[in-house]
Every structure is written in C-alpha cells, then in structure tokens.
Amino acid sequence: MALTSLLVCADTKAVQVLSRILTDLSIRVEQCNELSAALAQATTRPFDALLVDCQDEPTATRWIASVRKAPANQGALIIAIVDSQNQVREIFAKGANFVLYKPISAERAGTSLRAARSLMRRERRRCQRIPLHTPASMAYAATEDAPATLLDLSEEGIAIQCEHRLPPRCKVYFQFNLPGHVSTVRLSGEVMWQDSSGRVGIRFADVPQASRRVLSDWLKTNTSRQSQAAEKVPSVTTHGSSSGLGLLSVSNGDRREKSRLACRLSADVYRLGNGVPNRCSLSDIGTGGCYVETTEPFPASTNVEIVVRTKDMKLRVQGTVQAMHPGVGMGVAFSIQTAEERDQVQQLIACQASASILV
Numbered sequence: 001m002a003l004t005s006l007l008v009c010a011d012t013k014a015v016q017v018l019s020r021i022l023t024d025l026s027i028r029v030e031q032c033n034e035l036s037a038a039l040a041q042a043t044t045r046p047f048d049a050l051l052v053d054c055q056d057e058p059t060a061t062r063w064i065a066s067v068r069k070a071p072a073n074q075g076a077l078i079i080a081i082v083d084s085q086n087q088v089r090e091i092f093a094k095g096a097n098f099v100l101y102k103p104i105s106a107e108r109a110g111t112s113l114r115a116a117r118s119l120m121r122r123e124r125r126r127c128q129r130i131p132l133h134t135p136a137s138m139a140y141a142a143t144e145d146a147p148a149t150l151l152d153l154s155e156e157g158i159a160i161q162c163e164h165r166l167p168p169r170c171k172v173y174f175q176f177n178l179p180g181h182v183s184t185v186r187l188s189g190e191v192m193w194q195d196s197s198g199r200v201g202i203r204f205a206d207v208p209q210a211s212r213r214v215l216s217d218w219l220k221t222n223t224s225r226q227s228q229a230a231e232k233v234p235s236v237t238t239h240g241s242s243s244g245l246g247l248l249s250v251s252n253g254d255r256r257e258k259s260r261l262a263c264r265l266s267a268d269v270y271r272l273g274n275g276v277p278n279r280c281s282l283s284d285i286g287t288g289g290c291y292v293e294t295t296e297p298f299p300a301s302t303n304v305e306i307v308v309r310t311k312d313m314k315l316r317v318q319g320t321v322q323a324m325h326p327g328v329g330m331g332v333a334f335s336i337q338t339a340e341e342r343d344q345v346q347q348l349i350a351c352q353a354s355a356s357i358l359v
Helices: 012-024 035-045 055-068 088-094 106-123 209-231 339-358
Strands: 003-009 027-032 047-051 077-082 098-101 130-140 142-151 157-162 170-175 184-194 197-206 261-271 278-286 289-293 303-309 314-325 328-332
Touching: 003 012, 003 035, 012 027, 012 035, 012 055, 027 035, 035 055, 047 055, 047 184, 055 077, 055 088, 077 088, 077 106, 077 130, 088 098, 098 261, 098 339, 106 339, 130 157, 130 209, 142 209, 157 184, 170 197, 184 209, 184 261, 197 303, 261 339, 278 339
Parallel strands: 003 027, 003 047, 047 077, 077 098
Antiparallel strands: 130 142, 130 170, 142 157, 157 197, 170 184, 184 197, 261 278, 261 303, 278 289, 289 328, 303 314, 314 328
C-alpha cells in the first residue's frame, strides 16, 4: 500500500517544494489551503503523514489536537511548518512529531522528510490498535505478578504502562480480563520498544487458542464501534473558539509515543559546566528527548549535554533531566536551539529506524 500525506498550506512556493520532495519519496500528496476545509479529511481518513502550516498558530494547534483525538490518525506523523515566531514546544505538546522551518529549503526539508518517511515505514501496522485502560498482571525474568495497565490492543500486540523498566527483548507473560469478558486472557510476548515514561510495546509470541478467541471477539466488536465513531466525527469550522476546534484537545498523556524509537547507542553525557564524560547508552530516542541508561543517573532538573557518535554522524545536543530512576537511568528532554540541531536529531532517528527495518 502506498504512503499517503495531507499537506495543509496556502504558501504556493512551500507547497511546490514539499510536494516535489514527497512525490520523490513515493508519498502520495493531497493538498488543501485551509485548515477548516482539511479537518474533515484528517479526522475521518487515515494518512501516514499530515503536514500543517502553523502561520495561524492558535488555530493550527487546535487542529493538531483535534486530529490526535480522532481515531483515524492518532498514530500518524504530524509535521508542523513553523517560523521563528512560533512556540515550537506548544506545537509539540499538542501532538506534532516533526517541524520544518520557513523559508522551506529543498535540502533541509528533504533531510527531515526522509527521516519522517523512515518512521512512517516503521510505524505502519497491519492491524488496527484499539485503545483501552484495563489492569493486567505480568511475569518476566525473576519477577512475578508485576502490575501493568493495558493501553491499546491489536491482533499482533499490545502497549502497556508499567512501573519498572523491562529487560530489552525479554519474554513477558500476561494475564488480564478485557472489558465485557469474564474469561481471562493468558499469553506471552516479546518487548519490542519502551520509553522513559514507562510505556512498553509488546509483540505477541504464544497465544493459546482460547485466549485467541476472546481477543478476536473483543477486537471485532470494538473495531466496529471505533469505525462507527469515526464516521460520526463532524466537519467543523474555525469560526468561534467556543465550538468545533475549540472544544477538542489532547494532552501529552493521551498521545502514543510514536516518535520514540528503541535503539542501542553509546553516548557521553556531561553535566553542563563539567568536562567529565559519563559513558552511557541511549535505549530510545525521539525528536523531543531520549532515555539514558546509566547506573548513576543525575537528579531531575539537571542540565546535561549528550554526545552521540555513529559511523555516519556526530550529534551534540543539550537537555534537562525529567525523570531519574536510581540504578537504571534517566529521561532527558532535549533543549534544541537551532534548526540544524533539530535536523541532526532527525537524521539520527532516520538512520536508526532504517537499521531496524533491515534487521
């Protein structure tokens, strides 16, 4: 199936440059000039990527939040087109994964969109994910009856929230009850990715026939309900913040961490102002931050500098420790100051995503 994109921008020159790059990357482009006209498409039809001009930032951020709330594109990549006047952190907080800076340069936009395309290929799923929130019990390694919360479910895997970081690529055994079913589902799976917030992606390994029947029945019922809900999403306009777009928003907690990519990268981490390197490993990375595995993590709010060297590039980026897990690691939010730094992060993500596709 071909990749598809929706480009919402009225700047003729930017549209020409971006359309040409997307077409060269084998991504089909649909273009619309107005946010209000594009909202019905973005909330009812699935796209692999949505590119939105944030010249009118309040309307654009509401548009992004609305798209993230609708089932059709909760997992799509959203690429914001911004300038120096935009509040980029707020745009990311509403659901954007990437940004392209104006004026649109063919070379710079090409680099960013190639990175985005790698993530699109990695993140596309054959099976629809159904969100839910239900408790589960899991066992792994030497741990028994560890609590977890199911966040979404498909025929091939689940996403969970758990308190402790799981060993990479470990086998995990689950048991849980799905809403509306009394039969307990028991199955095993393998850790595919995890992020610094405690979210973990599991691909099913062994599913007994009885549990498979329960999963299939529940998914069939709830996929139908989700499709019916998507068909009922109204077309709204941008006139008046008390209706339509103004009522729809999404918090960081509602977003799936699509832009976080599981990885294994060696890194030197420094406290700002201290020239002593701490040899660490990055276990995931996204446009907004990374998780640093180290037995001696820094306290929350510590300002750090991270240096990553690969065969093809060197990344140097500053950030702030957001969460510290003693003996395990720390989550770092990047403090990206320039478009060049943003491009470097995106290039690193693209390289890692491409490598994971080939494995």
